[in-house]
Structures are given as structure tokens and as C-alpha cells.
Amino acid sequence: MVTGFYHRMSISQKLAMWAWIFLIPAVLFYSIIRFYPTFNSFWISLTDWDLLSEANFIGFENYARMLQDPVFWKVFGNTFAYLFLGTPISLVIAFVVAYYLDQVRFMHGFIRALYFIPFLTTAVAMAWVWRWFYQPVPIGVFNNVLSALGMEAQPFLRSTTQALPAILAPAIWAGLGFQIVIFMAGIRAIPDSYYEAARIDGAGKWQILREITIPLLRPTIVFLVVISSIGFLRIFDQVFNMTPQGDGGPLNSTKPLVLYIYETGFDVFDMGYAAAQTVVLFLILLVITLLQLRLLRAT
Amino acid sequence: MKRTLAALLGGTMLAGFAIGPAAAQDVVEIDYWQYFFQARVDAIDALIERFEDANPDIRVNHTHFPYADYRTRVAAAIPAGEGPDVVQLFYGWLFDYIDAGLLQPLPQDVFPHGEIEAEFFPMVQAMQVDGEYYALPTAVRSLALFWNKRMFDQAGLDPDDPPETLDELMEVAAALTQRDRAGNLTAVGMTAGMTAQDHHWWREVLVRQFGGQPYSDDNTQVTYDEAGGLEALEFYLGMLDPEEGVSAIGFMDEPQAAFRAGRAGMHIDGSFRLGALRGTRGLQWGVAELPANADGVRFNFSSYWVNGITRKAEGPKAEASARFLAYITSEEAMQLWLEVVGELPARQAAALTEANLAHPEFGPFIRGLGYANATTFVSEGQQRQLMVDMIDRVLLEDMSPAESLQIAADAEQALLDDFYGN
DSSP states (O other): HHHHHHSSHHOOOOOOHHHHHHHHHHHHHIIIIIIIIHHHHHHTTBBOOSSSOOOOOOOTTTHHHHHOOOHHHHHHHHHHHHHHHHHHHHHHHHHHHHHHHHTTTHHHHHHHHHHHHHHOOOOHHHHHHHHHHOOOTOOOOOHHHHHTTTOOOOGGGTTTTTTTHHHHHHHHHHHHHHHHHHHHHHHHTTTTTHHHHHTTOOOOHHHHIIIIHHHHHHHHHHHHHHHHHHHHHHHHHHHHHHHHGOOOTTTTTTOOOHHHHHHHHHSOOOHHHHHHHHHHHHHHHHHHHHHHHHHHHHH | HHHHHHHHHHHHHHHHHHHHHHHTTTTTEEEEEOOOHHHHHHHHHHHHHHHHHHOOEEEEEEEEEHHHHHHHHHHHHHHTOOOOSSEEEEEEEEHHHHHOEEOOOOTTSSOOOHHHHHHHHHHGGGGGGEEEEEEEEEEEOOOOOEHHHHHHTTSSOTTTOOBBHHHHHHHHHHHHHHEEETEEEEEEOOOTTTTTTTTIIIIIIIIIHTTTSSOOTOOOOOOSSSHHHHHHHHHHHTTTTTTOSSSOTTTTTSHHHHHHEEEEEEEEEEEGHHHHHOOOOOOOOEEEOBOOOOTTTOEEEEEEEEEEETTTTOOOHHHHHHHHHHHHHHHHHHHHHHTTOOOSSSSSHHTTOOOHHTTTHHHHHHHHHTTEEEEOOOSHHHHHHHHHHHHHHHHEEEEEEEHHHHHHHHHHHHHHHHTTTT
16 A cells, blocks of 8 residues: 555655655754754743753743843843954954964974964863963962062952953963964965966065955855854853853853853743743844845845 | 772672672662762761671662762752652752752651750751751861961961951961062952852851841841841952952962962861862961950851751651661761861760860861851852842942942842742
């Protein structure tokens, strides 16, 4: 019966059937592991679920509370501080390094590997090493150097103004290797003939960079902006591991949205409020990604 | 240690096989859950073995997993009928668990109220809710003052004479503090940091010693913003003065790290720190009771993990669970827990033996239990963070101590109101 049915199918129907059979694991995986929890968190954000008791529907109360929560606005600001400092700084450094590394022949592979290694290193281990770097005298490397040079010790992680950049630095450093490799691939993809033509026409180095290299790197730049923006918006490991008890302090000055969500959900067990913040983060990521996709399409 | 463990495990398994077939119909199996900490796991395994020898009709399955997942898993499992019959929980979670209907009251025939109140340390009475006891501890923790004998010696102080009062504490700390030529601290006289045990010291000890009370008697009102609180805060901040202080927040990253590295003269910590300090090479330390105030009055803070019976245990399982709970909160179990885990017996008779009181390491902690209070936390992590921020606002934002204290008290009151539904 079944075999008869199979034999009556056309080749294209058979192809479609097999395609779906092979797709089923992925489809199931995505719907159960990804989409179901995602949609469920929209529902949770409308409840007061605390993990222990039954969830009660409370409408948009969690969202109203968010608008009045000073900590939420603080971490909202911090998240964008990570984004607006992290993305341009890391891109400029990565481009400068890639641009000059491209012209270096001596030990080229070795130097490139040096830049890439931090990208392969566990964020947690790196965060702890940097946490110790920033310690005051007598154990902190940076402060010991400052002290040896006769300069005033800096509070770094113990300051409400220095802590966020101090945590951002290793995050930028860790992502640099990846960005450099992508930039170099982009630079190499520009045909040499463009440069030759420009030189014959008497263009200077600066002019070539501005008129040829950067415009032709636009797809690469847009790609890196998208990837690194999402990365900085989701910063967590560094902050969690570099602040005492992972509290995003001092005084919430380094706490990003993702860490606040984690605290609300898994320390305070206020799942409804945590889910509401997650929905906001989801919307931010969605808007930024759509904007950047539109930019990409424009090229 | 490993070999005894293996022998213990082997013994337990053999015993299981031996009695298994003969008594199979009558054996009641119950599940016990706790979080993973090697010494606690060893202690419970040893207790289960002794219990099963004495009660061949009961089998106890011991399950443990990492602390980070503990609360989530218990919460998910019990309503689904999958979880433990007897469960270990932090005393501060009791209200949450009762509200969620996870626990049943302890049967009064096995645990008479009069006996609990007469035999356990008084802070255990916090486990009574609406006239019923819901959980009992095996062990309790208190705080004490650790001091570095070598640093005392180097500073010309008697290495066997720790400070007795808060004034002496500050004098000694000043003598132990070392700074380099630029004024940077290279050794602190006393560790500081609300992220460690200091928030307990401030809340339950200093506030009371300066004449205040941290919370109202029914625990629903913050009262440390009244008398005593400001003085206690100013005393604590006095240690942290940038030029003349004896300590700094974040020195050597963590207070206990600074003490273990021999860079801190004194350190307040719990009895659970003893194990780590015993294993630190080159560190000569002693432990003393927390300093008294000018009038000689001492206070201490106590916290504990308790064992309760869940709603899942019914009929014979409930009866077996009660017997097991009675055993693990017996004097015998408490003495074993003290030796294996280093936490203090929760029954006065087991704790206040001559040998325990005179013990150079356990003694100060056990004496501290006599005048200890347990904070009724509604959300310990958040309440601790309020203390951390209270100090940081003064140190990093130049806020006045009085204003910062008020902000902390108001924020904590909001947490309490939210919890108690006021």
C-alpha cells in the first residue's frame, strides 16, 4: 500500500519528500529548542512567574515597571555605551592593524596568529587575568607599573567612570583577531589593477586609501559592524567575571542589559520581569539588524 | 580520605545487595537532595549508611548537583512529583518554599515543639511559621575574627592576644597596616568588603553594638536607619579612609585572598573558612570571638541550611522521611557533621560540650552561637547588594553616610514590603 503510493509519486514529489525528511531534524530542533522558548518568553513577560508558584497573567505590568526602574535605564545606557564605544574603537584599530599587517612580509603569519589567539581564548579565563591586571598595588600589574613610574595609582574597576572602559578593553582586544582577519581578506580582494591605475594617475597614499580601499571595503565594514554590534550588545562574560560577585558594579556602572536580565531571572527569580527585559533586548537587536541589513542591500 | 570514601561506598553497596532481596517488599525508598560540596556529600553518605544499618526497612537515595542549579531544579521537580522527599535548603528560602507549597509541616509526634525550642539554638525558632515548624538544621554557622600571628609579631604585638573590643580592633589594625612611599596600601590591618561576610557583621553585630536594631521584631520593618545604624556605618567607613584607613574595598581582589596571602592582619569570616585556612602553607593564624563594644557587649550572626520534608512524601514515605530527618538532626549526626564539614552543631547539647567549647578553632564560633541572631532575609543577594552600594555611594560618589544609609534602608524596606505584601 505504502510502496504503491511511493511508486505513484512523480520524481519531483519524491525529491520534495526526501528534502523534507532530511530537513525534519533541523526543523524540529529549531522549533522546539529555539522558536518555542522564544515565543514562550513573550508569554512569560506578561506574567508574574517566580519559578516556584503558578504564573498569573498581569498584562503589561512588567513593562510599566521597567519604564520606572532607574536600574533598567542605567543598564540600558551602559549597554549602548558598550556598543557606541566598542564598535568604532575596535573597527578602527582592526582596520589600522590589518592595513599595515597586509604590507608586512616579515613573520606575517606569526604576527597574524598573535592577533588571532585572544579570539580563541576562553572569555572567562581572560576576564579573570584582566581583573587581576587592574588590581591596586601590590598585585595589579598596571598599578605596579604606574607606581614604579612615580605616577598616581588608578582605581580602574573600583571607579564608576573608569570601570566600564576598563572592562571594554579586554572585550575589544578579544574580538580584534577576528576583525583583522576579515579586514585583511577584504583588502586582498581589491584588485591590484585599481591601485596601479590610481598610482599612474598620480594619486597619493591617503587619496588611494580614501577613494579606493575604504569604499571597496564597504561590504566588509558593514558585515563587521553588524557582527560586532551584536557582540557588544550582548556583552556578559567580561562584566560578570570582572566585577565582584558578578554584580556589574560599582553602583551598576558596568552592568549591561544581559547581566541585569540574568540577575532578575536567576538570582531574584523574577522570571516575568526578566522575560520582559529579554523582549526589549530582542527588539533592540532586531531593529539594529534590520537597519544594517538595509545598509548592506544598498551596496 | 579517598580510600575511606571508597570503602564507605563499597560497604554501602554491599549492604544494599545483602538486604535487598530479603527485605525487598518492605523497604521504603526515599530521596534526599542537597547541593554539591564534597565535605557535605561525604558527611551525608556516612550518615545514610549508619541510618540504613539501624533502619533496614528504609533506603535513602542521595542526589546532589551544583549549587548554581540547585534552586531551579528543586522548584521544577517537586511540583512534577519527581523531586526529593527530604530536601536541604538555605534557611532564607524557607518562606518562598512554604508559599509555593513545596514543604509540609514537620509531624509534631516526631518533632515536639517544646523539644525543638528547648534543645536547638534559639535562632532556629525562625523556622516556625504560623505555629508549625517546617524545617530543622543539622549545622549552623557563625562568624569569628581570624588573625595573622606572624603579622602581629612583626608589628611588635603579642601574637597570642587578639583584640577584645572594637577600639582595640582599630588600634591593632592601624599598627598592622602597611603603606608604600606613595601611600598605596601594601598590607591591610583588617579586610573589608560587603560582598563577603561583612554585611552580616554590619547588620547583625555592629548595628546592635552601637545601640540599634537592624529590623523590627517581626522582620517586616527596616530599623537600622534609626538609632545606632549611622554610628555603625561611620565606624565601618572609618576603616576605609583613603589616607588613614586600615583597609580598602577590593584590596587583593577578595578579603579571604588577602588574608590567606598574608597581606591582611585580621579577617572576619565563617567557620566554613577553617578548612581552606588549615591548608594554607606558611600562614600562622588564630581565631577569636568577634570583638565586643565599649560596654563589653557581643553579638554574632548565624546562618544555616535546613532540612525539610516535601509535599511529595506521602504515607509510608512521609513516615520514613520523618525518621530520616530526625536522625540527621540528632546529636550524633551533628558531631559527625562538625568533624567532616566543620559546621557547628545546631543543638546546644551537641555544641556546648567541653571539648567543643575549648577547641582552639571551633570554640570561638560555638561561643558566638550563644549570642547570635539570624537575619530573616527575603532575598539575600539583593539585600547584600544594597549594603555594597551603601558603602560605594560614600566612597565613590562622596555622598554623606546618613544619606546613603537612608537610601539603603528605603530600598530594603521596599523589598520587604514587596515580599510581605504590604
